[in-house]
Amino acid sequence: MGEPLLVQLTRTYPRGPTVRVHLDTPLLPGEVTALFGPSGVGKTTTLRCVAGLERLDAGLIQHGLTVWDDGRRALPPQARRVGFVGQDLALFPHLRAWENVAYGRGAGDEARARALLLELGLGPQEASRPPGQLSGGQRQRVALARALAPNPQVMLLDEPLSALDATSRDALRGLLRETLTRLAVPTLIVTHDRAEALALADRLVVMVAGPHGGELAQDGAAASVLRAPNTEAVARALGFDNVWTVRRDDAGQAWAGTIRLLGRSVSG
Amino acid sequence: MIDWVAIGLSVKLAGITSALLLALGLPLAWWICFSARRARRVVEALIALPLVLPPTVLGFYLLLALGPRSPVGRLYAAIVGDGLVFSFEGLIVASVLYSLPFAVQPFVAAFEGVNRGLIEASWCLGRSNLETFWRVVLPLSARGVLAGVVLTFAHTLGEFGVVLMIGGNLSGETRTVSVAIYDAVQALDYTTAGQTSALLVALSFVTLLALYTTRGGTPWASRS
Numbered sequence: 472m473g474e475p476l477l478v479q480l481t482r483t484y485p486r487g488p489t490v491r492v493h494l495d496t497p498l499l500p501g502e503v504t505a506l507f508g509p510s511g512v513g514k515t516t517t518l519r520c521v522a523g524l525e526r527l528d529a530g531l532i533q534h535g536l537t538v539w540d541d542g543r544r545a546l547p548p549q550a551r552r553v554g555f556v557g558q559d560l561a562l563f564p565h566l567r568a569w570e571n572v573a574y575g576r577g578a579g580d581e582a583r584a585r586a587l588l589l590e591l592g593l594g595p596q597e598a599s600r601p602p603g604q605l606s607g608g609q610r611q612r613v614a615l616a617r618a619l620a621p622n623p624q625v626m627l628l629d630e631p632l633s634a635l636d637a638t639s640r641d642a643l644r645g646l647l648r649e650t651l652t653r654l655a656v657p658t659l660i661v662t663h664d665r666a667e668a669l670a671l672a673d674r675l676v677v678m679v680a681g682p683h684g685g686e687l688a689q690d691g692a693a694a695s696v697l698r699a700p701n702t703e704a705v706a707r708a709l710g711f712d713n714v715w716t717v718r719r720d721d722a723g724q725a726w727a728g729t730i731r732l733l734g735r736s737v738s739g
Numbered sequence: 740m741i742d743w744v745a746i747g748l749s750v751k752l753a754g755i756t757s758a759l760l761l762a763l764g765l766p767l768a769w770w771i772c773f774s775a776r777r778a779r780r781v782v783e784a785l786i787a788l789p790l791v792l793p794p795t796v797l798g799f800y801l802l803l804a805l806g807p808r809s810p811v812g813r814l815y816a817a818i819v820g821d822g823l824v825f826s827f828e829g830l831i832v833a834s835v836l837y838s839l840p841f842a843v844q845p846f847v848a849a850f851e852g853v854n855r856g857l858i859e860a861s862w863c864l865g866r867s868n869l870e871t872f873w874r875v876v877l878p879l880s881a882r883g884v885l886a887g888v889v890l891t892f893a894h895t896l897g898e899f900g901v902v903l904m905i906g907g908n909l910s911g912e913t914r915t916v917s918v919a920i921y922d923a924v925q926a927l928d929y930t931t932a933g934q935t936s937a938l939l940v941a942l943s944f945v946t947l948l949a950l951y952t953t954r955g956g957t958p959w960a961s962r963s
Contacts, residue, residue, distance in 0.1 A: 548863050549866065549867060551863075555859075561859070562860075621864060
Protein backbone atom coordinates (compact mmCIF):
# COMPACT_ATOMS: atom_id res chain seq x y z
CA MET A 472 0.00 0.00 0.00
CA GLY A 473 1.31 3.44 -0.90
CA GLU A 474 1.76 6.47 1.29
CA PRO A 475 0.07 9.89 1.08
CA LEU A 476 1.65 12.73 -0.84
CA LEU A 477 1.47 16.28 0.41
CA VAL A 478 1.73 18.95 -2.29
CA GLN A 479 2.17 22.54 -1.20
CA LEU A 480 4.31 24.34 -3.71
CA THR A 481 5.27 27.79 -4.84
CA ARG A 482 7.36 28.05 -7.96
CA THR A 483 8.39 31.45 -9.30
CA TYR A 484 9.92 31.91 -12.70
CA PRO A 485 12.47 34.72 -13.03
CA ARG A 486 10.67 37.69 -14.62
CA GLY A 487 7.70 35.37 -15.06
CA PRO A 488 4.58 34.12 -13.30
CA THR A 489 4.33 32.36 -9.96
CA VAL A 490 2.63 29.00 -9.64
CA ARG A 491 1.01 28.44 -6.25
CA VAL A 492 -0.62 25.12 -5.41
CA HIS A 493 -1.09 24.51 -1.70
CA LEU A 494 -3.38 21.54 -1.14
CA ASP A 495 -4.82 21.37 2.39
CA THR A 496 -5.00 17.60 2.44
CA PRO A 497 -2.56 15.08 0.98
CA LEU A 498 -3.23 12.94 -2.07
CA LEU A 499 -4.16 9.52 -0.76
CA PRO A 500 -2.97 6.14 -1.99
CA GLY A 501 -5.35 4.81 -4.62
CA GLU A 502 -6.85 8.27 -5.08
CA VAL A 503 -6.69 9.84 -8.53
CA THR A 504 -6.50 13.62 -8.46
CA ALA A 505 -7.02 15.62 -11.63
CA LEU A 506 -5.33 19.00 -12.04
CA PHE A 507 -7.71 20.97 -14.19
CA GLY A 508 -7.45 24.43 -15.67
CA PRO A 509 -6.63 26.50 -18.74
CA SER A 510 -3.21 26.51 -20.39
CA GLY A 511 -0.45 28.41 -18.65
CA VAL A 512 -1.66 28.17 -15.06
CA GLY A 513 1.11 25.79 -14.00
CA LYS A 514 -0.42 22.33 -14.13
CA THR A 515 2.59 20.78 -15.84
CA THR A 516 4.93 22.78 -13.58
CA THR A 517 3.19 21.22 -10.58
CA LEU A 518 3.78 17.75 -11.99
CA ARG A 519 7.42 18.52 -12.77
CA CYS A 520 7.99 19.83 -9.24
CA VAL A 521 6.55 16.65 -7.75
CA ALA A 522 8.74 14.56 -10.08
CA GLY A 523 11.83 16.53 -9.02
CA LEU A 524 12.47 17.96 -12.46
CA GLU A 525 11.99 21.47 -11.08
CA ARG A 526 12.81 22.87 -7.65
CA LEU A 527 10.39 24.64 -5.34
CA ASP A 528 10.96 28.22 -4.29
CA ALA A 529 8.86 27.63 -1.20
CA GLY A 530 6.48 25.03 0.15
CA LEU A 531 6.69 21.34 0.86
CA ILE A 532 6.39 18.14 -1.10
CA GLN A 533 6.35 15.21 1.27
CA HIS A 534 5.71 11.54 0.58
CA GLY A 535 4.82 9.67 3.75
CA LEU A 536 7.48 10.80 6.20
CA THR A 537 10.05 11.60 3.51
CA VAL A 538 10.47 15.22 2.52
CA TRP A 539 11.04 15.39 -1.24
CA ASP A 540 11.48 19.16 -1.47
CA ASP A 541 11.06 21.90 1.11
CA GLY A 542 12.40 24.80 -0.96
CA ARG A 543 15.89 24.40 0.52
CA ARG A 544 16.83 20.81 -0.13
CA ALA A 545 15.37 18.44 -2.68
CA LEU A 546 15.64 14.76 -3.45
CA PRO A 547 16.69 14.13 -7.06
CA PRO A 548 14.13 12.50 -9.39
CA GLN A 549 16.02 9.20 -9.19
CA ALA A 550 15.33 8.93 -5.47
CA ARG A 551 11.58 9.65 -5.69
CA ARG A 552 10.45 6.62 -7.72
CA VAL A 553 7.64 8.39 -9.56
CA GLY A 554 5.96 7.00 -12.65
CA PHE A 555 5.94 10.00 -14.95
CA VAL A 556 4.16 10.02 -18.30
CA GLY A 557 4.73 13.36 -20.01
CA GLN A 558 2.68 14.83 -22.82
CA ASP A 559 5.22 13.81 -25.47
CA LEU A 560 5.62 10.35 -23.86
CA ALA A 561 9.43 10.54 -24.32
CA LEU A 562 9.83 6.92 -25.36
CA PHE A 563 13.43 6.01 -26.17
CA PRO A 564 13.44 5.80 -29.98
CA HIS A 565 16.49 3.49 -30.14
CA LEU A 566 14.94 0.84 -27.90
CA ARG A 567 12.19 -1.62 -28.68
CA ALA A 568 8.89 -1.35 -26.79
CA TRP A 569 9.79 -4.05 -24.24
CA GLU A 570 13.27 -2.54 -23.81
CA ASN A 571 11.64 0.79 -23.00
CA VAL A 572 9.52 -0.94 -20.36
CA ALA A 573 12.49 -2.83 -18.88
CA TYR A 574 14.67 0.31 -18.83
CA GLY A 575 13.80 1.63 -15.36
CA ARG A 576 15.73 0.69 -12.24
CA GLY A 577 13.96 -2.30 -10.73
CA ALA A 578 11.69 -2.70 -13.77
CA GLY A 579 12.60 -6.36 -14.19
CA ASP A 580 13.61 -8.46 -17.15
CA GLU A 581 12.28 -8.97 -20.68
CA ALA A 582 9.66 -11.51 -19.58
CA ARG A 583 8.17 -9.10 -17.04
CA ALA A 584 8.23 -6.22 -19.52
CA ARG A 585 6.44 -8.31 -22.14
CA ALA A 586 3.89 -9.53 -19.56
CA LEU A 587 3.18 -5.94 -18.53
CA LEU A 588 2.72 -4.89 -22.15
CA LEU A 589 0.41 -7.83 -22.72
CA GLU A 590 -1.69 -6.74 -19.73
CA LEU A 591 -2.04 -3.36 -21.38
CA GLY A 592 -3.04 -4.93 -24.69
CA LEU A 593 0.23 -5.09 -26.63
CA GLY A 594 1.14 -8.50 -28.03
CA PRO A 595 4.61 -10.00 -28.59
CA GLN A 596 4.93 -8.52 -32.08
CA GLU A 597 4.21 -4.96 -30.98
CA ALA A 598 6.47 -5.41 -27.95
CA SER A 599 9.38 -6.10 -30.27
CA ARG A 600 8.91 -2.95 -32.33
CA PRO A 601 10.58 0.40 -31.72
CA PRO A 602 8.21 3.26 -30.77
CA GLY A 603 8.43 4.76 -34.26
CA GLN A 604 6.60 1.72 -35.64
CA LEU A 605 3.71 1.87 -33.18
CA SER A 606 0.43 3.79 -33.35
CA GLY A 607 -0.35 6.66 -30.97
CA GLY A 608 -2.48 4.43 -28.73
CA GLN A 609 0.17 1.72 -28.65
CA ARG A 610 2.87 4.24 -27.75
CA GLN A 611 0.65 5.52 -24.95
CA ARG A 612 0.38 1.99 -23.58
CA VAL A 613 4.15 1.51 -23.76
CA ALA A 614 4.69 4.79 -21.89
CA LEU A 615 2.20 3.70 -19.23
CA ALA A 616 3.82 0.26 -18.91
CA ARG A 617 7.27 1.86 -18.65
CA ALA A 618 6.09 4.14 -15.85
CA LEU A 619 4.43 1.24 -14.01
CA ALA A 620 7.27 -1.28 -14.35
CA PRO A 621 9.54 -0.02 -11.54
CA ASN A 622 6.59 -0.10 -9.05
CA PRO A 623 6.35 3.67 -8.57
CA GLN A 624 5.39 5.32 -5.28
CA VAL A 625 3.45 8.06 -7.08
CA MET A 626 1.99 8.26 -10.59
CA LEU A 627 2.12 11.53 -12.55
CA LEU A 628 0.33 11.74 -15.88
CA ASP A 629 0.36 14.85 -18.06
CA GLU A 630 -2.64 14.81 -20.41
CA PRO A 631 -2.25 11.07 -20.84
CA LEU A 632 -4.95 10.66 -23.48
CA SER A 633 -4.90 14.01 -25.26
CA ALA A 634 -3.04 12.85 -28.37
CA LEU A 635 -5.44 10.00 -29.12
CA ASP A 636 -8.52 9.81 -31.31
CA ALA A 637 -11.89 9.40 -29.60
CA THR A 638 -12.06 5.60 -30.00
CA SER A 639 -8.57 4.93 -28.64
CA ARG A 640 -9.17 7.44 -25.87
CA ASP A 641 -12.33 5.68 -24.70
CA ALA A 642 -10.62 2.28 -24.83
CA LEU A 643 -7.58 3.45 -22.89
CA ARG A 644 -9.51 5.50 -20.33
CA GLY A 645 -11.10 2.41 -18.76
CA LEU A 646 -7.83 0.53 -18.79
CA LEU A 647 -6.03 3.46 -17.19
CA ARG A 648 -8.58 3.81 -14.39
CA GLU A 649 -8.45 0.07 -13.69
CA THR A 650 -4.64 0.05 -13.66
CA LEU A 651 -4.39 3.06 -11.35
CA THR A 652 -6.91 1.59 -8.92
CA ARG A 653 -4.90 -1.64 -8.79
CA LEU A 654 -1.64 0.24 -8.28
CA ALA A 655 -2.99 1.94 -5.13
CA VAL A 656 -0.56 4.89 -5.01
CA PRO A 657 -1.37 8.62 -5.13
CA THR A 658 -1.94 9.69 -8.73
CA LEU A 659 -1.90 13.19 -10.16
CA ILE A 660 -3.30 13.70 -13.66
CA VAL A 661 -3.20 16.89 -15.69
CA THR A 662 -6.16 17.20 -17.99
CA HIS A 663 -8.06 19.75 -20.05
CA ASP A 664 -10.95 17.39 -20.66
CA ARG A 665 -13.93 17.59 -18.30
CA ALA A 666 -15.22 14.15 -19.29
CA GLU A 667 -11.78 12.67 -18.72
CA ALA A 668 -11.52 14.30 -15.30
CA LEU A 669 -14.91 12.93 -14.32
CA ALA A 670 -14.12 9.44 -15.64
CA LEU A 671 -10.67 9.13 -14.10
CA ALA A 672 -10.49 11.33 -11.05
CA ASP A 673 -11.82 10.99 -7.52
CA ARG A 674 -10.64 14.48 -6.63
CA LEU A 675 -10.53 17.60 -8.73
CA VAL A 676 -8.13 20.47 -8.23
CA VAL A 677 -9.01 23.48 -10.37
CA MET A 678 -6.33 26.04 -11.16
CA VAL A 679 -7.00 29.47 -12.62
CA ALA A 680 -4.91 32.43 -13.67
CA GLY A 681 -4.50 34.79 -10.69
CA PRO A 682 -2.96 38.27 -10.59
CA HIS A 683 0.58 36.86 -10.22
CA GLY A 684 0.23 33.58 -12.09
CA GLY A 685 -1.49 30.23 -11.70
CA GLU A 686 -3.18 29.46 -8.41
CA LEU A 687 -5.43 26.93 -6.77
CA ALA A 688 -9.10 27.93 -7.06
CA GLN A 689 -11.05 24.90 -5.83
CA ASP A 690 -10.23 21.48 -4.48
CA GLY A 691 -12.74 18.76 -3.73
CA ALA A 692 -14.46 15.57 -4.81
CA ALA A 693 -14.62 15.55 -8.61
CA ALA A 694 -18.39 15.24 -8.84
CA SER A 695 -19.07 17.97 -6.28
CA VAL A 696 -16.63 20.45 -7.86
CA LEU A 697 -18.24 19.87 -11.24
CA ARG A 698 -21.72 20.23 -9.76
CA ALA A 699 -20.96 23.33 -7.71
CA PRO A 700 -18.01 25.42 -8.83
CA ASN A 701 -17.36 28.01 -6.12
CA THR A 702 -16.51 30.99 -8.37
CA GLU A 703 -17.25 32.18 -11.87
CA ALA A 704 -13.57 31.65 -12.77
CA VAL A 705 -13.78 28.00 -11.71
CA ALA A 706 -17.02 27.52 -13.62
CA ARG A 707 -15.49 29.00 -16.74
CA ALA A 708 -12.29 26.96 -16.25
CA LEU A 709 -14.48 23.87 -16.11
CA GLY A 710 -16.00 24.84 -19.42
CA PHE A 711 -19.41 26.04 -18.24
CA ASP A 712 -20.59 28.83 -20.49
CA ASN A 713 -24.05 29.24 -18.93
CA VAL A 714 -22.82 31.54 -16.19
CA TRP A 715 -25.38 34.10 -14.98
CA THR A 716 -25.13 37.11 -12.74
CA VAL A 717 -27.41 36.46 -9.80
CA ARG A 718 -28.82 39.04 -7.42
CA ARG A 719 -30.91 38.63 -4.31
CA ASP A 720 -33.87 40.81 -3.58
CA ASP A 721 -34.86 42.07 -0.17
CA ALA A 722 -36.88 38.95 0.48
CA GLY A 723 -33.80 36.75 -0.13
CA GLN A 724 -35.10 35.51 -3.44
CA ALA A 725 -32.38 34.87 -6.05
CA TRP A 726 -32.87 36.24 -9.56
CA ALA A 727 -30.92 35.73 -12.78
CA GLY A 728 -32.06 38.74 -14.74
CA THR A 729 -35.84 38.49 -14.66
CA ILE A 730 -35.84 34.76 -13.97
CA ARG A 731 -36.62 33.67 -10.43
CA LEU A 732 -34.29 30.88 -9.26
CA LEU A 733 -35.81 28.00 -7.37
CA GLY A 734 -32.75 25.99 -6.30
CA ARG A 735 -30.86 26.52 -3.08
CA SER A 736 -27.32 25.85 -4.32
CA VAL A 737 -26.65 29.27 -5.75
CA SER A 738 -23.07 30.39 -5.33
CA GLY A 739 -20.99 33.36 -6.42
CA MET B 740 60.59 10.70 -52.10
CA ILE B 741 57.58 10.55 -49.80
CA ASP B 742 58.52 10.59 -46.11
CA TRP B 743 56.56 7.57 -44.93
CA VAL B 744 57.95 7.92 -41.42
CA ALA B 745 56.42 11.41 -41.19
CA ILE B 746 53.10 10.11 -42.51
CA GLY B 747 53.13 7.26 -39.99
CA LEU B 748 53.93 9.72 -37.20
CA SER B 749 51.08 12.04 -38.25
CA VAL B 750 48.58 9.18 -38.33
CA LYS B 751 49.78 8.01 -34.91
CA LEU B 752 49.52 11.57 -33.52
CA ALA B 753 46.04 12.02 -35.01
CA GLY B 754 44.88 8.66 -33.61
CA ILE B 755 46.16 9.32 -30.09
CA THR B 756 44.81 12.90 -30.10
CA SER B 757 41.37 11.70 -31.27
CA ALA B 758 41.25 8.99 -28.60
CA LEU B 759 42.28 11.43 -25.85
CA LEU B 760 39.80 14.05 -27.01
CA LEU B 761 37.05 11.44 -27.05
CA ALA B 762 37.82 10.66 -23.41
CA LEU B 763 38.20 14.32 -22.36
CA GLY B 764 35.70 15.92 -24.71
CA LEU B 765 32.64 13.83 -23.85
CA PRO B 766 32.48 14.77 -20.15
CA LEU B 767 33.41 18.37 -20.99
CA ALA B 768 30.64 18.59 -23.60
CA TRP B 769 28.15 17.02 -21.15
CA TRP B 770 29.07 19.63 -18.55
CA ILE B 771 28.68 22.46 -21.08
CA CYS B 772 25.26 21.15 -22.11
CA PHE B 773 23.79 20.57 -18.69
CA SER B 774 25.54 23.01 -16.38
CA ALA B 775 23.47 25.96 -15.24
CA ARG B 776 26.62 27.83 -14.22
CA ARG B 777 27.64 30.98 -16.03
CA ALA B 778 31.18 29.59 -16.14
CA ARG B 779 30.10 27.37 -19.02
CA ARG B 780 30.09 30.39 -21.35
CA VAL B 781 33.67 31.21 -20.34
CA VAL B 782 34.71 27.59 -20.85
CA GLU B 783 33.01 27.49 -24.25
CA ALA B 784 34.85 30.65 -25.33
CA LEU B 785 38.18 29.26 -24.09
CA ILE B 786 37.65 26.01 -25.97
CA ALA B 787 36.85 27.91 -29.18
CA LEU B 788 40.01 30.06 -28.95
CA PRO B 789 42.16 27.79 -31.18
CA LEU B 790 39.64 28.36 -33.98
CA VAL B 791 40.57 32.04 -34.20
CA LEU B 792 44.10 32.24 -32.80
CA PRO B 793 47.06 31.97 -35.17
CA PRO B 794 48.69 28.57 -34.51
CA THR B 795 51.99 30.31 -33.83
CA VAL B 796 50.44 32.29 -30.97
CA LEU B 797 49.03 29.16 -29.36
CA GLY B 798 52.33 27.39 -30.06
CA PHE B 799 54.29 30.19 -28.43
CA TYR B 800 52.26 30.10 -25.23
CA LEU B 801 52.43 26.32 -25.15
CA LEU B 802 56.18 26.52 -25.59
CA LEU B 803 56.35 28.74 -22.52
CA ALA B 804 53.87 26.62 -20.56
CA LEU B 805 55.52 23.29 -21.34
CA GLY B 806 59.16 24.47 -21.51
CA PRO B 807 61.89 23.14 -19.18
CA ARG B 808 61.61 26.17 -16.85
CA SER B 809 57.84 26.00 -16.52
CA PRO B 810 56.20 24.16 -13.58
CA VAL B 811 54.62 21.67 -16.00
CA GLY B 812 57.91 21.10 -17.82
CA ARG B 813 59.82 20.68 -14.56
CA LEU B 814 57.24 18.25 -13.16
CA TYR B 815 57.25 16.23 -16.38
CA ALA B 816 61.07 16.11 -16.42
CA ALA B 817 61.11 15.01 -12.77
CA ILE B 818 58.76 12.12 -13.51
CA VAL B 819 59.85 11.04 -16.99
CA GLY B 820 63.43 12.29 -16.96
CA ASP B 821 63.10 14.15 -20.23
CA GLY B 822 61.65 17.43 -21.49
CA LEU B 823 58.16 17.83 -22.91
CA VAL B 824 58.95 20.25 -25.73
CA PHE B 825 60.52 18.87 -28.90
CA SER B 826 59.12 15.44 -28.03
CA PHE B 827 56.25 13.36 -29.38
CA GLU B 828 54.51 13.61 -25.99
CA GLY B 829 54.72 17.41 -26.22
CA LEU B 830 53.10 17.21 -29.65
CA ILE B 831 50.23 15.20 -28.17
CA VAL B 832 49.59 17.83 -25.50
CA ALA B 833 49.68 20.61 -28.09
CA SER B 834 47.44 18.71 -30.51
CA VAL B 835 44.87 17.95 -27.83
CA LEU B 836 44.61 21.64 -26.93
CA TYR B 837 44.65 22.84 -30.52
CA SER B 838 42.02 20.34 -31.69
CA LEU B 839 39.78 20.71 -28.63
CA PRO B 840 37.05 22.76 -30.40
CA PHE B 841 36.94 20.32 -33.30
CA ALA B 842 35.90 17.59 -30.89
CA VAL B 843 33.94 19.42 -28.21
CA GLN B 844 31.77 21.60 -30.44
CA PRO B 845 30.31 18.67 -32.44
CA PHE B 846 29.86 16.73 -29.17
CA VAL B 847 27.93 19.66 -27.65
CA ALA B 848 25.79 20.03 -30.77
CA ALA B 849 25.06 16.30 -30.73
CA PHE B 850 24.10 16.29 -27.04
CA GLU B 851 21.93 19.40 -27.45
CA GLY B 852 20.08 17.59 -30.23
CA VAL B 853 18.93 14.87 -27.83
CA ASN B 854 15.39 15.56 -26.65
CA ARG B 855 15.61 16.80 -23.06
CA GLY B 856 12.41 14.88 -22.28
CA LEU B 857 14.23 11.58 -22.89
CA ILE B 858 16.91 12.49 -20.36
CA GLU B 859 14.31 13.51 -17.79
CA ALA B 860 12.37 10.29 -18.45
CA SER B 861 15.54 8.34 -17.71
CA TRP B 862 16.05 10.22 -14.43
CA CYS B 863 12.44 9.57 -13.40
CA LEU B 864 13.00 5.88 -14.13
CA GLY B 865 15.74 5.89 -11.52
CA ARG B 866 18.77 6.05 -13.78
CA SER B 867 21.80 8.13 -12.75
CA ASN B 868 23.47 10.76 -14.94
CA LEU B 869 26.15 8.27 -15.97
CA GLU B 870 23.63 5.54 -16.84
CA THR B 871 21.52 8.09 -18.72
CA PHE B 872 24.57 9.20 -20.65
CA TRP B 873 25.62 5.68 -21.69
CA ARG B 874 22.17 4.27 -22.37
CA VAL B 875 20.29 7.25 -23.82
CA VAL B 876 22.43 10.24 -24.72
CA LEU B 877 25.39 8.49 -26.31
CA PRO B 878 23.41 6.08 -28.52
CA LEU B 879 21.25 8.97 -29.75
CA SER B 880 24.19 11.28 -30.40
CA ALA B 881 26.61 8.66 -31.73
CA ARG B 882 26.74 10.19 -35.20
CA GLY B 883 27.65 13.62 -33.83
CA VAL B 884 30.28 12.10 -31.57
CA LEU B 885 31.72 10.19 -34.53
CA ALA B 886 31.78 13.46 -36.48
CA GLY B 887 33.78 15.08 -33.69
CA VAL B 888 36.30 12.25 -33.63
CA VAL B 889 36.74 12.22 -37.41
CA LEU B 890 37.08 16.02 -37.60
CA THR B 891 39.68 15.88 -34.83
CA PHE B 892 41.58 13.17 -36.67
CA ALA B 893 41.51 15.02 -40.00
CA HIS B 894 42.44 18.33 -38.38
CA THR B 895 45.35 16.86 -36.41
CA LEU B 896 46.63 15.15 -39.51
CA GLY B 897 47.22 18.49 -41.19
CA GLU B 898 48.51 20.49 -38.20
CA PHE B 899 51.53 22.65 -38.94
CA GLY B 900 52.10 25.80 -36.89
CA VAL B 901 51.60 24.44 -33.39
CA VAL B 902 53.48 21.25 -34.28
CA LEU B 903 56.46 23.21 -35.54
CA MET B 904 56.53 25.49 -32.48
CA ILE B 905 56.31 22.69 -29.92
CA GLY B 906 57.90 19.75 -31.73
CA GLY B 907 60.42 21.32 -34.06
CA ASN B 908 61.55 19.06 -36.86
CA LEU B 909 63.06 15.84 -35.52
CA SER B 910 62.72 12.95 -37.96
CA GLY B 911 60.88 9.99 -36.48
CA GLU B 912 60.10 11.97 -33.32
CA THR B 913 58.29 15.21 -34.19
CA ARG B 914 58.45 15.65 -37.97
CA THR B 915 54.85 15.28 -39.09
CA VAL B 916 53.68 15.12 -42.69
CA SER B 917 52.93 18.86 -42.93
CA VAL B 918 56.43 19.70 -41.65
CA ALA B 919 57.89 17.20 -44.15
CA ILE B 920 56.02 19.01 -46.98
CA TYR B 921 57.40 22.35 -45.76
CA ASP B 922 60.92 20.85 -45.68
CA ALA B 923 60.56 19.54 -49.22
CA VAL B 924 59.41 22.94 -50.50
CA GLN B 925 62.30 24.67 -48.72
CA ALA B 926 64.66 22.23 -50.46
CA LEU B 927 62.89 22.99 -53.80
CA ASP B 928 61.93 19.30 -54.00
CA TYR B 929 58.52 20.02 -55.52
CA THR B 930 58.00 16.44 -56.65
CA THR B 931 58.11 15.09 -53.10
CA ALA B 932 56.09 18.03 -51.81
CA GLY B 933 53.48 17.45 -54.51
CA GLN B 934 53.24 13.71 -53.92
CA THR B 935 53.00 14.08 -50.14
CA SER B 936 50.46 16.89 -50.43
CA ALA B 937 48.34 14.81 -52.82
CA LEU B 938 48.47 11.90 -50.38
CA LEU B 939 47.38 14.17 -47.52
CA VAL B 940 44.54 15.60 -49.61
CA ALA B 941 43.41 12.08 -50.55
CA LEU B 942 43.59 10.86 -46.94
CA SER B 943 41.66 13.85 -45.62
CA PHE B 944 39.07 13.60 -48.41
CA VAL B 945 38.48 9.88 -47.84
CA THR B 946 38.11 10.49 -44.10
CA LEU B 947 35.54 13.25 -44.62
CA LEU B 948 33.76 11.30 -47.37
CA ALA B 949 33.40 8.35 -45.02
CA LEU B 950 31.96 10.70 -42.42
CA TYR B 951 29.46 12.31 -44.80
CA THR B 952 28.48 8.93 -46.23
CA THR B 953 27.67 7.47 -42.83
CA ARG B 954 25.96 10.68 -41.71
CA GLY B 955 24.12 11.57 -44.87
CA GLY B 956 24.22 15.25 -43.97
CA THR B 957 26.09 17.90 -42.03
CA PRO B 958 28.44 16.06 -39.68
CA TRP B 959 27.48 17.88 -36.50
CA ALA B 960 23.71 17.90 -36.97
CA SER B 961 21.98 15.53 -34.58
CA ARG B 962 19.14 13.28 -35.65
CA SER B 963 17.53 12.18 -32.41
